[in-house]
Amino acid sequence: MTELDVQTLQRRLAAFASARDWEPYHTPKNLAAALSVEAAELLEIFQWLTPEQSARVMERPETAHRVADEVADVLAYLLQFCEVLGIDALTALSEKIDRNEFRFPVPDRRNPPEPDDRHSSE
Amino acid sequence: MTELDVQTLQRRLAAFASARDWEPYHTPKNLAAALSVEAAELLEIFQWLTPEQSARVMERPETAHRVADEVADVLAYLLQFCEVLGIDALTALSEKIDRNEFRFPVPDRRNPPEPDDRHSSE
Amino acid sequence: MTELDVQTLQRRLAAFASARDWEPYHTPKNLAAALSVEAAELLEIFQWLTPEQSARVMERPETAHRVADEVADVLAYLLQFCEVLGIDALTALSEKIDRNEFRFPVPDRRNPPEPDDRHSSE
Amino acid sequence: MTELDVQTLQRRLAAFASARDWEPYHTPKNLAAALSVEAAELLEIFQWLTPEQSARVMERPETAHRVADEVADVLAYLLQFCEVLGIDALTALSEKIDRNEFRFPVPDRRNPPEPDDRHSSE
Numbered sequence: 001m002t003e004l005d006v007q008t009l010q011r012r013l014a015a016f017a018s019a020r021d022w023e024p025y026h027t028p029k030n031l032a033a034a035l036s037v038e039a040a041e042l043l044e045i046f047q048w049l050t051p052e053q054s055a056r057v058m059e060r061p062e063t064a065h066r067v068a069d070e071v072a073d074v075l076a077y078l079l080q081f082c083e084v085l086g087i088d089a090l091t092a093l094s095e096k097i098d099r100n101e102f103r104f105p106v107p108d109r110r111n112p113p114e115p116d117d118r119h120s121s122e
Numbered sequence: 123m124t125e126l127d128v129q130t131l132q133r134r135l136a137a138f139a140s141a142r143d144w145e146p147y148h149t150p151k152n153l154a155a156a157l158s159v160e161a162a163e164l165l166e167i168f169q170w171l172t173p174e175q176s177a178r179v180m181e182r183p184e185t186a187h188r189v190a191d192e193v194a195d196v197l198a199y200l201l202q203f204c205e206v207l208g209i210d211a212l213t214a215l216s217e218k219i220d221r222n223e224f225r226f227p228v229p230d231r232r233n234p235p236e237p238d239d240r241h242s243s244e
Numbered sequence: 245m246t247e248l249d250v251q252t253l254q255r256r257l258a259a260f261a262s263a264r265d266w267e268p269y270h271t272p273k274n275l276a277a278a279l280s281v282e283a284a285e286l287l288e289i290f291q292w293l294t295p296e297q298s299a300r301v302m303e304r305p306e307t308a309h310r311v312a313d314e315v316a317d318v319l320a321y322l323l324q325f326c327e328v329l330g331i332d333a334l335t336a337l338s339e340k341i342d343r344n345e346f347r348f349p350v351p352d353r354r355n356p357p358e359p360d361d362r363h364s365s366e
Numbered sequence: 367m368t369e370l371d372v373q374t375l376q377r378r379l380a381a382f383a384s385a386r387d388w389e390p391y392h393t394p395k396n397l398a399a400a401l402s403v404e405a406a407e408l409l410e411i412f413q414w415l416t417p418e419q420s421a422r423v424m425e426r427p428e429t430a431h432r433v434a435d436e437v438a439d440v441l442a443y444l445l446q447f448c449e450v451l452g453i454d455a456l457t458a459l460s461e462k463i464d465r466n467e468f469r470f471p472v473p474d475r476r477n478p479p480e481p482d483d484r485h486s487s488e
Contacts, residue, residue: 004212019228025292029168029176033291039161040284044155046151047277054151058207072218075211085180088198090126096194101253106141145415155413162406169399170391248456263472273412273420290395298395303452316462319455329424333441334370336423341440350385
């Protein structure tokens with residue numbers, strides 16, 4: 001399928017919003033708020049689940065669909081946010097991984113980090 | 123550049139986590155929480171800005187870098203979430219746009235929607 | 245009315261959860277996630293509004309009720325979170341205001357801060 | 367101590383913002399965004415913890431202080447939000463508990479709900 005790359009999807013989203021006159025609503029601030037709201041809706045699916053239950057959410061078709069739908073919403077607002085500010089999301093991520101490979105060298109397995117290192121260092 | 127597609131970035135992120143023994147932390151629930159936290163960090167940049175100021179955040183290099191960095195973090199956790207659950211984020215988004223094109227037909231410009239329709243119908 | 249203090253409401257919430265056997269779900273982590281989700285639901289009401297529209301949300305009874313309902317949800321999870329961890333929310337806030345009065349002295353009105361100072365310093 | 371009630375704290379917060387000329391920033395929309403950001407900062411403390419670790423966060427003084435500090439921030443923005451919109455947070459919560467006691471009758475212990483009922487019904 002030809003459309004499954006980020007640039008094409010980003011253009012489809014921009015055309016979609018334009019055709020519906022939604023552009024005045026799509027300030028960077030509003031899109032950042034909407035992105036945050038959609039991320040919370042994804043989290044809501046997991047909020048009462050144990051870690052083990054959370055690993056099995058795709059087993060029930062209804063929940064699997066809901067999860068994929070929220071993933072789509074998060075990605076949609078992220079790409080629309082990048083569109084209005086001229087950010088290349090894939091380049092930003094690639095450069096971030098480059099920086100993180102430098103910041104977090106592969107650890108010596110004989111000295112595993114404390115759980116809190118995991119948290120605080122990221 | 124060959125690496126700038128979603129699949130390659132997703133594999134780099136998986137290898138990065140694996141090399142650092144972070145996989146036990148990467149339950150779907152934890153990754154959804156981390157995604158939500160990063161989305162809020164992006165929103166934090168905008169929280170006191172007017173709509174007009176929010177449109178100019180890329181003009182200052184320091185703020186522009188911070189915005190791109192948070193975009194990278196959001197995308198990183200979204201792709202890691204999709205990795206552990208076997209979700210294809212681009213397909214999910216493409217199918218969502220298909221559904222939305224059906225749900226939200228291009229409006230008759232002579233009868234523009236109320237602002238609240240914009241909000242409630244999405 | 246005698247029940248309108250924080251301690252009484254916190255006890256009512258604890259009894260409510262206990263009577264329904266919800267305590268196993270109420271880990272601090274889950275309650276923090278639920279609090280974050282409810283805060284996002286409150287934000288959702290405002291995400292497409294202009295600053296001016298956001299100041300008038302209480303004029304429509306339906307929206308006013310929705311706003312008050314989300315406020316109640318946020319406060320409910322905040323108090324339940326404090327209950328399970330033994331935190332006194334009012335004392336924590338009072339001490340925070342004390343610290344902030346020291347950290348942010350009342351400014352000289354002849355040298356107003358830049359908008360970004362507002363953001364970065366809090 | 368006389369100051370430890372919600373009304374007094376809400377007035378202190380309003381005076382604090384007023385003395386620093388922060389009121390123009392305190393639109394309901396901005397305060398809802400800030401509330402959501404602070405709730406995410408509280409969640410961040412827990413994002414990589416197991417349920418068991420999350421129950422012990424108050425054992426380390428440094429983490430305990432951080433948790434209490436984020437609780438204070440969440441409550442501060444919630445009360446400032448209520449202040450600008452004229453909402454009585456305690457009344458809103460009390461009425462919500464009343465409604466929930468009606469909506470979620472104490473269950474028959476011989477037929478415990480499924481975990482998902484817990485999630486979807488709240």
